[in-house]
Amino acid sequence: MIAKEFEYRRPTTLAEATQTLAEHPGLAMILAGGTDLVAWLRDDVIAPDLVVDIKDIPDLSEIKVVDDELHIGSLVTFTDLIESETIHEHVPLLAEMSETVASPGIRNRATMVGNICSAVPSCDAGPVLLVYDTTVHLTGPNGDRSVDINDWFTGLRETALTDDEVVTHLTLKLRKHGGVYVKLMRYAGEDLAQAAVGIAAYPDNEYRVAFGAVAPTPIRSARIENTLHGNELDDDLVARTVAMVPDEISPITDMRATAAYRTHMTAVMLKRGLWAARQRLDGTGPAYGARLV
Amino acid sequence: MNLELKVNGEQWVLDVAAADVLLDVLREQVGTKSPKVGCERGDCGSCTILMDGRSVRSCLVLAVEAEGHDIVTVEGISYEGMSQLQDLFISNNSFQCGFCAPGIVLSATELLELNPNPSRHDVQEALAGNLCRCTGYEPIIDAVLAAGQGQGETP
Amino acid sequence: MTTTFPFEADAKEDELKAVGTDAVRIDGLDKISGAAEFVDDIDFGPGLLHAAIVESPHAFARIVSIDTTEAARAKGVVRVVTGKDFPYKFGMYMEDRYIFAQDHVRFVGEQVAGVIARSHREAVQAAKLVEVEYEVLNPILDPKQAFEEDADLIHPELADYTHVPWFFPKADTNIAHWRKIRKGDTEKAFAEADYVLEDTYFVPRYAHCAIEPHVTVSKLDQADRLTVWTASQSPHTQRHLFAQALEPLGFTHKDVRVITPYIGGGFGGKAGVSMEILGAAMATLVKGRPLKLRWTREQEFYNTYQRQGVTAELKVGVMDDGTITAVEHKLYWDAGAYVEYGANVVNAAGLSATGPYRVPNISNDSLCMYTNLPPGGPYRGFGYSEFHFGLESHMDRIAEAIGMDPVEFRRKNAIVEGDELSYGGHMNPSGMIEAIDKVADAIEWGVEEQSDNPNTVMGKGIALFWKAPAMPPNASSASFLKFNEDGSINITVSGMELGQGYLTVMAQIASEILTVPVEKIRVETPDTDRNPYEWQTVASHVTWSSGLAVEKAAVEARAKIFDVIHQVYGYEDDSLYLENEKVKCKTDPVFEKPLSDFVIDGIQTDEGTWRGGPIIASGKFMPEFTNALSDPETGQGGHPNVHYTVGATGVVVEIDKDTGRIWVRKAALAVDAGKAINPDLVKGQIVGGLVQGLATVLYEDMRFDEAGKMMNPNFTDYKIPTAFDIPDEVVPIIVEVPQPDGPFGARGVGEHTMIAAAPVIANAVYDALGVRIKSMPVTQEKVAMAYLEKSTS
Ligand code: FES
């Protein structure tokens, strides 16, 4: 039961949506899958006067390849990603990541864009979208704009999205790569990440490395990427990058894990993940979906 | 506000508040009591329903969002007798207190619809969002696997 | 204590038709079709009111003032209540609790006021408007801190509280009950022992997590009859406590009716009385209107009974040949703010804290410490799960220290029939040795296993368990049985179908004696107006106790059936028997009379008159050999426990050395059911209980901040197992050494299956990695960090 009452609108165009948002600055919230929003309403941690449901706006549910770019609409759910052939063909890591999100009953509603809009430190989509140099496309009363994913997460549960904007879609540049998402959970069932590592290995020893749940936002590590850059992966190189982990992250101790365990495990996951990503680039390595921890 | 809702094939016209969640509306206004209130924040799965054939947590859906969608609960799949899956759950003594059963029946129904011959891992994955405190899941998983392999014909 | 029952004369083991079969649950269809009705599913019409509770944000505080003016004026509000409306105490074993807080609050969540409104939303919104001013006091959150001599008193009036005669509270301390056992001479035995190991183990609090939250609907009608529909394990005990607590308002037992439909899991959490009394009390102020109070999941965590935490100081002495000579066990229980039920957990643990071992010299202290955390109470295992963690960890460590195989060590010391118990009496027949051997066999004890994953190692562990029902010495059960026209049967009892299969098992017992198939027997959930008495469905005692009551009713019905036949046809009663729903006669092979011919209408005699009439019967059982009175300083002299159920658990685990992740590859659990009336349901208890137990050791853990507020009152952060978090394989093993006074030899098994789960994992972790974790839970994090420390030092 949600105690606080609010108004509900279901616009059918983006213009109507952004206009409605603009008319209620700071008082309206966007509803897509609702798996975070409705839970937070019920928990009384948010109290909007207006909820704007964007699910009747056409064309936001698309997954498509346009030239060398993958386009993912803001209403695409985690289940859509898992079941999409396009995703399995081009970016199977998105399916691997999606399968670690909660459970089918949530994934059938929860959207990946919603995940990065909620922007909790443990959001699963964060580290993965970071390693693909994703672009977030938004629209607002003043027109469209795009934000580099590296500039998206601005703080704890904070993003570059303004009050009157709606995310329309994401685009990812398609390149040959091997990807991996390693997620530490308290048990095998559904859980939020205690710590997470996303890695993309590109040809010519180019890497992207990102971490989740070990800082106020998902983060990339340029230092580790630079250390790896141009060098053939071997035990020594892996050991050197793993040794950098404590300086690259700023984990906290909370109910889910201590900072010490998060640090230890981020190193373990980076080590296992680097090898797996490298092998997947070569078409070997564990199948997508296999759990490394 | 007015809401037109299709539940188990029947059309309802209801008066709801925007803040009313689908779970409460189904239970209190439509009278379908099989979706249960377990946690009201998406963690337990006992409020599971099928929405256009897919499992959804009705505690995380505003009732107004459900307009235009096809809602099915366990009552809806039990009108014309038990499904083969339900029969197997019964003969296998799969449940104890049974509070989780409606949600699990629906999650497993969705699974078998999408994947008629699931592996043990597939079954675990499909049920991972439905908490059961009594059974240790073993007899539930067994019955779903049996249903998947077409064993245990409906008597 | 051996009692013979009439059925034994004609029921031979190999002739059993219903008992011992895997009968399909009689509630199966209800539950799978959505038909099963739980309290929250019952419709009460438009007059239904809703309640919301104002709770204390402080763990310990004095209430300075409560202002309800604004709340009372809010939209939809019918009434606001506070402690002033109900200055009444209640409690199960000790009356230390008020319905609503009076002048002090003693835990975060304690009920301070209640709001009754026309809708749930209005009640919750108005509850926020109640203003309470507190003078905050320093909370005591640790039992050892509560034990300190100069500790603040949480209950300064402890000396005035009424309680059962087997509790020993210490006035002007925080010790609500101190159960002592003294036997032999421990000091001498430790001095003479070849090896003594002493250590401390820590067990945190745990939550039951029944998936159905507590819910109650109460209605005082215009004729002053109070009816309470409640999700409860204890309808009659609830009626009794409601009637007692509300007695000042003029209620007597006959004015109070408790109806308990299906319940969505209990595990002890829905035993006794907790939030239900709020609903019952508030309903008395809104006459004629039903009032619903349903706990949220959060309240379910922090405002119902919790499994108590314990700090266990354990000292065990052994001889070189492995004989245990002495045990000293000091258990400091974090019993919480009110111990009206929890103190009996402390008592039960104290009586049995040696574990299932033959120990000549014993010194047990089980201390029930008040703390400013939520009230402790019953949880599947009732104190035994808690102390077995340290005890069974300790036994492994001792075996290793003296160079003995842990299985051999346990076989040597395991308690068997006739051995003396810590409080005097003697151990009942038990299959402990068989259980140990079968479990060791199932996990191939002694055979080392290798993992082919370089990151992981394998380990094995074993642990024993025992437990006796903990109940008042005169806890009793009763049953009514009646035939219908077609020869089908209705049985009424007041045990609860918690999911364990109680209704089915009662039907099987009656079926066995009356030869009416289980499918033709209906057993319904209780209504205290109509169903006969049952103390509570707890303590794993209903198969045994209520089973005996049903058995007696069935035997009485059979005697009445034979009597009618005798009256009409002249056959001697002892020549008659039942077969396939017919009466037959040993001396006249052609005679047969179907039950459906006469169990309602009777039999017409040659003269045209009728004999017989509706066959109805009743049965009751109360143990008449128990006695809870004993010497407070030694615990000697009484006979508090009816019998023990024993067994063993073993696991094979695989552990990732880097992450600490533990996979239970195989688990075997043997329990001595005496006689498994429905083996499939016993297996259900084995698998379900084991998984619940494994969760307490692998990841579950209630966390409180320094102010005593629970930090993880939800399934997001209090993790309970999902379909992924189960052993790859469970080997359920049923041992059957009959309980002489049990129905068909049966004894209870419901709680036992989770008791040894914690130490068996701790032992397997040690076997695999050489690290010993002495505080629960043994999370992957603790394992990884301990192993990291070990391998880098
Ligand atoms: S009630 Fe909806 S998931 Fe628990």
Ligand code: FES
């Ligand atoms: S059978 Fe009780 S929760 Fe599943």
